[in-house]
Amino acid sequence: MSPRKAEDVTGRRERLKQIGKFRYVLLCGVLEFGFAFGLAMTTADYIWRDSFNWNYELSKLAFVSLFLGLFQGMRNWGEFREPVPFPPNYPPQK
Numbered sequence: 001m002s003p004r005k006a007e008d009v010t011g012r013r014e015r016l017k018q019i020g021k022f023r024y025v026l027l028c029g030v031l032e033f034g035f036a037f038g039l040a041m042t043t044a045d046y047i048w049r050d051s052f053n054w055n056y057e058l059s060k061l062a063f064v065s066l067f068l069g070l071f072q073g074m075r076n077w078g079e080f081r082e083p084v085p086f087p088p089n090y091p092p093q094k
Helices: 006-048 054-080
Strands: none
Touching: 006 054
């Protein structure tokens, strides 16, 4: 694996900014992280439980996918802020 170049990171950041916060949270949060985590929990329950209730497990999958995905997506959206210069550029004093 080769390390990422600064141009690749900047290009990816700009593409993700273009799709907007709502689509980013939906795609990268709910459909990626949330669904994967919910599916893992449902699979673990399927393996471990003697009585598997499909209604309960599907509702748990939907709940975990939605709320955990929304949380993760909104949390990661802050990664795409513009960096703050250090030291800050203050306007000149009058």
